[in-house]
Amino acid sequence: MNNTNNYPLTFSDKEYKALAELIFIRSGIHFGDSRKDLLKSRLDPILRRLNLNSYDDYLNLLKLNTSEYLIGEMINEVSTSHTLFFRHKKQFDFFRKDALKKIIASKISFNNQELNIWCTASSTGEEPYSIAISLIEELGFNNNWSINLLATDLSTKSIETAKSGNYHSEQIKNIDPIIINKYFDKKYELNNSFYSIKEIIKCFVSFKRLNLITDKLDFEKKFDFIFCRNVFIYFAYSEQHALELKLINALDKGGYLFLGGSESLSIENSCFMKHLGQSIYQKL
Numbered sequence: 001m002n003n004t005n006n007y008p009l010t011f012s013d014k015e016y017k018a019l020a021e022l023i024f025i026r027s028g029i030h031f032g033d034s035r036k037d038l039l040k041s042r043l044d045p046i047l048r049r050l051n052l053n054s055y056d057d058y059l060n061l062l063k064l065n066t067s068e069y070l071i072g073e074m075i076n077e078v079s080t081s082h083t084l085f086f087r088h089k090k091q092f093d094f095f096r097k098d099a100l101k102k103i104i105a106s107k108i109s110f111n112n113q114e115l116n117i118w119c120t121a122s123s124t125g126e127e128p129y130s131i132a133i134s135l136i137e138e139l140g141f142n143n144n145w146s147i148n149l150l151a152t153d154l155s156t157k158s159i160e161t162a163k164s165g166n167y168h169s170e171q172i173k174n175i176d177p178i179i180i181n182k183y184f185d186k187k188y189e190l191n192n193s194f195y196s197i198k199e200i201i202k203c204f205v206s207f208k209r210l211n212l213i214t215d216k217l218d219f220e221k222k223f224d225f226i227f228c229r230n231v232f233i234y235f236a237y238s239e240q241h242a243l244e245l246k247l248i249n250a251l252d253k254g255g256y257l258f259l260g261g262s263e264s265l266s267i268e269n270s271c272f273m274k275h276l277g278q279s280i281y282q283k284l
């Protein structure tokens with residue numbers, strides 16, 4: 001492990017396979033044959049910071065009992081967090097103007113004033129906060145609903161960012177200025193300005209770390225809405241298939257599942273759901 005500054009680092013197929021296996025076991029993220037360069041570009045900076053000369057040394061370090069922090073750091077690095085406020089606008093329009101109204105009408109007819117929503121790969125918070133804003137825009141601040149909005153992600157780093165609720169002006173540029181004025185405060189720190197999501201929205205969302213592949217997905221209540229968008233890409237087919245079933249099981253009858261724009265349910269699982277277009281499904 002002595003550093004002789006042996007850069008650029010080499011990354012053998014054997015080392016790639018061993019790391020891919022470890023990442024798969026710990027996160028469910030699948031690194032197939034074509035993603036070796038991508039993995040190297042993500043992990044090289046970590047090896048440099050640790051002053052390591054080879055991926056073999058890195059693997060040995062990760063195998064130590066005391067390496068939980070390093071494993072968490074590696075998983076943070078390989079789980080791409082790209083996201084946007086109100087990403088896939090047509091889905092948000094459908095959520096607010098169609099699905100939400102229908103669920104509300106159905107619940108009222110059963111004297112039930114509770115909404116349960118799960119945003120499963122919530123990344124740095126833009127998606128769950130967009131959901132919370134849509135809910136408030138539809139229901140108003142002083143509504144009689146009990147709203148449970150759970151936001152989960154694998155990456156502890158993304159969850160910390162999400163919890164802070166602070167965003168650069170670049171990150172909010174696609175939001176309607178009326179919404180920005182209503183739900184964000186402009187703040188200044190050391191000559192930098194940023195936008196902070198208002199407490200009244202923040203308090204709707206509870207953030208939690210959860211691994212969609214390796215954690216048990218047991219919840220007390222069924223969800224009316226599940227957002228599981230742009231995360232299937234990380235998983236091998238068998239993991240995705242098993243996850244789909246768990247999501248369907250976690251959804252209430254008549255509840256809605258939102259997938260990423262280019263994602264769909266596998267044919268075997270489609271029979272439990274009605275496809276409404278735009279990668280939105282309703283549980284039969």
Ligand SMILES: C[S@@+](CC[C@H](N)C(=O)[O-])C[C@H]1O[C@@H](n2cnc3c(N)ncnc32)[C@H](O)[C@@H]1O
Pocket residue numbers: 027028029079080081082083084087120121122123124127152153154155158210211212213214228229230231234260
């Ligand atoms: C590309 S982002 C998508 C964010 C958001 N859902 C959206 O559509 O804008 C993918 C997110 O999935 C998370 N992720 C990857 N593997 C995961 C797993 N096994 N369990 C939970 N989250 C995972 C990553 O940490 C990342 O935040």
